[in-house]
Amino acid sequence: MPRIKIDLPEKFIFSTDIPIYIGHINYGHHLDNAQMISLISEARVRFFKSLGYSELDVEGVGIIVADVAAQYRSEAFHGETMVVEMAADDFNKYGCDLVWRMADKATGREVARGKHGIIFFDYTARKAASVPAAFIEKVQAK
Template sequence: MFSIDYKVTISDINYGGHMGNERALLLFQQARIDLFKKLGLEEINIGDGIGTIQKDAHVYYKGEVYLGDSLRIIIKKLEMKKATINFIYSVEKKCGKIVLEGSTTIVSFDYKNKKVSKFPEKFLKNLENIFK
């Protein structure tokens, strides 16, 4: 498990007075960015000149989020497969109420040659160590 804290700002709020639906994917991405940063990496460079690209995403809305809410974005687990990694997320308010759940699937991508590639072994091992 890996988590980060997030404070809802005015740019997260839509005309309905609550967090816009598109923000969920940004919260998920921020958690991934911070996880990679913890490993000394970036989404654009996870080792061996390889980056990541998002292949798929799912969001399940469980409750409303408002300006000023304190959230915890949790990467609950990873499902590592041969060519993809599926990140499973949960977002909860400070009180523990889950407001979002979802997943994103990433593949490794060689941006120089513009093609899907293998995940670097060191990257996979570092992720496995965090999610044991």
């Protein structure tokens, strides 16, 4: 099976610091892969909040994570603080990719990179919705 390769954007429009707690660590004494996805989910919530949105209200529609891809680059350990950077990329009619990078704040060591494919969703009608134009404008203006 070919390995996943994630290309990063030229610039990230959002950054947040997230500490690694003991509950994020697995029996190998490093960041658990499932916990890493949870940390990226926290960063995604913060990303939308920084734009004035919630995941349930982006110009009147919500989002759904359709797919996730990650490429691990190094270990992360208890007590480290991760910097998670994020940008929106590869737009289509119903969604886009949220591309991210996670790195150790103290050293800059890249821990992981990846992307979450999201679609916009009308929770009242229970169907996919077009990407709100105002969302595209906000993320491209940064």
